[in-house]
Amino acid sequence: MAVLDKNDVNKVVLAYSGGLDTSVILKWLQDTYDCDVVTFTADLGQGEEVEPARTRAEMMGIKEIFIDDLREEFVRDYVFPMYRANALYEGVYHLGTSIARPLIAKRQIEIAQEVGADAVAHGATGKGNDQVRFELGYYARKPDIKVIAPWREWDLNSRTKLIEYAQKHQIPIPKDKEGEPPYSTDANLLHISYEGKALEDPWVGPVESMFTRSVSPENAPNEPTVMEIEFDRGDPVAIDGVCLRPAALLTKLNEMGGANGIGRIDIVENQFVGMKSRGVYETPGGTILLPARRAVESLTLDKGALHLKDEIMPRYAELVYNGFWFSPEREMLQAAIDDSQKQVSGTVRLKLYKGNVIVEGRKSPNSLYDEDTVTFEADTVYDQRDAEGFIKLNALRLRLAGKAGR
Numbered sequence: 001m002a003v004l005d006k007n008d009v010n011k012v013v014l015a016y017s018g019g020l021d022t023s024v025i026l027k028w029l030q031d032t033y034d035c036d037v038v039t040f041t042a043d044l045g046q047g048e049e050v051e052p053a054r055t056r057a058e059m060m061g062i063k064e065i066f067i068d069d070l071r072e073e074f075v076r077d078y079v080f081p082m083y084r085a086n087a088l089y090e091g092v093y094h095l096g097t098s099i100a101r102p103l104i105a106k107r108q109i110e111i112a113q114e115v116g117a118d119a120v121a122h123g124a125t126g127k128g129n130d131q132v133r134f135e136l137g138y139y140a141r142k143p144d145i146k147v148i149a150p151w152r153e154w155d156l157n158s159r160t161k162l163i164e165y166a167q168k169h170q171i172p173i174p175k176d177k178e179g180e181p182p183y184s185t186d187a188n189l190l191h192i193s194y195e196g197k198a199l200e201d202p203w204v205g206p207v208e209s210m211f212t213r214s215v216s217p218e219n220a221p222n223e224p225t226v227m228e229i230e231f232d233r234g235d236p237v238a239i240d241g242v243c244l245r246p247a248a249l250l251t252k253l254n255e256m257g258g259a260n261g262i263g264r265i266d267i268v269e270n271q272f273v274g275m276k277s278r279g280v281y282e283t284p285g286g287t288i289l290l291p292a293r294r295a296v297e298s299l300t301l302d303k304g305a306l307h308l309k310d311e312i313m314p315r316y317a318e319l320v321y322n323g324f325w326f327s328p329e330r331e332m333l334q335a336a337i338d339d340s341q342k343q344v345s346g347t348v349r350l351k352l353y354k355g356n357v358i359v360e361g362r363k364s365p366n367s368l369y370d371e372d373t374v375t376f377e378a379d380t381v382y383d384q385r386d387a388e389g390f391i392k393l394n395a396l397r398l399r400l401a402g403k404a405g406r
Contacts, residue, residue: 018053045189096191105137257284
C-alpha cells in the first residue's frame with residue numbers, strides 16, 4: 001500500500017479501542033501525518049474497555065472523542081439477521097468479530113462526514129481479515145475515502161516493538177491477570193476472542209485464567225438450568241416469558257450460558273487473506289441461540305425451504321467472514337432468508353448443563369408437524385400402501401443402471 005502524502009490528510013477518524021495497538025497508532029498518526037485525530041470507540045458490549053478509552057484519548061491531547069453506544073443496533077441489525085441464516089463459518093465459528101466490523105466501519109464513515117475528516121484509520125494488521133472487513137465497509141459507504149492502515153506502513157511489525165514504542169512515548173500498556181501484555185482480543189456483546197502468545201501454537205491449550213465470560217464445564221453447576229426462549233418471525237423476543245429488547249436478551253443469554261460453561265471453542269480457521277489462524281472464542285449466548293432457532297425452524301419451515309437455507313448458509317457465512325456485509329449478494333441472500341422466517345415463531349425449552357445446550361421441547365402456532373400423520377398408531381390420513389409406488393419410481397434409475405452393469 002502506498003503511503004499517503006501527509007499533506008493529503010488534514011483530519012482522520014481512528015477506530016480506537018484504547019488498547020496497546022490503537023494507542024500507539026494514535027501517537028503515530030499525530031507524528032507521521034501531522035494531522036488532527038478524532039477517536040471513535042464503539043460500545044458493542046465490551047464493557048470496561050469503553051470509558052478508559054476516553055481517558056487515554058484525553059491524555060494524548062485528543063479534543064474530538066466519540067464513544068457511541070451501538071449495542072442495540074449491533075444486535076438488532078447485525079447479529080440477529082446473521083443468526084436468521086444460522087450462519088457458522090467452517091461449521092464452527094459464530095462470526096463474532098466479523099459481524100461487528102461493518103457496523104464500526106459504517107459509523108466511522110458517518111463521523112468522518114460529521115467532522116469533515118478526509119481519512120479514516122484502523123488498527124488491523126496486514127496479516128488478518130479485519131483490514132479487509134474495515135476497508136470494504138469504508139469504501140461501500142464512501143467510495144472516495146482515504147484509508148490509513150498503519151500496520152501496512154510502519155516498521156513496528158511486532159508486539160515487542162509496539163511495547164517499546166509505547167514505553168518511549170509514555171503510552172500506558174494494559175496488563176493481563178499475570179501482569180503481562182494481554183492476549184490479542186476482540187470483545188463485543190456476541191463474543192470475545194483470544195489470539196497470540198502461547199495460542200500461536202495450535203497444540204498448546206488455553207489456560208483457564210484467560211477466560212472471562214464462562215466458567216469451565218467442569219466447574220459449572222451440577223444441576224441443569226432449564227429455560228424457554230420465545231421466537232417471533234425468526235428472532236428471539238423473550239426468555240422464560242419475559243420480553244426483552246435485543247441487546248438485553250443477548251446479555252441474558254450470555255449470563256445463563258457463561259454460568260453453565262457454554263460457548264467455548266478452540267479452532268483453526270482459514271482466513272480470507274490465505275493463511276490459517278488459531279483462535280479461542282467464548283460465545284455463550286450465540287451457542288444457546290443457534291440450536292434454539294433451529295428447533296423452531298424444524299417445526300415451521302417446509303422441507304425444501306429448510307434444506308435450501310442450509311445449502312446457502314456456508315456462502316452467507318463466508319460473505320460475512322470475508323467482509324462483504326454491504327455487498328449486493330449478501331443483501332440478496334438476506335432477503336431470501338428473511339422471507340423464510342415469516343412463520344418461524346414459537347417457543348423452545350432448553351436444558352443448559354456443563355457446556356451442553358439440550359433441546360427438550362418445542363412448540364409453534366405455525367407448526368407443520370402433524371401428529372395424526374406421523375403416529376405409529378392406526379390412522380386414517382396416510383395409506384402406507386402408497387409408499388410402494390413411491391419407492392419403485394425412485395428406484396427406477398437405480399434398477400436400470402444395475403441391469404446395465406453399472
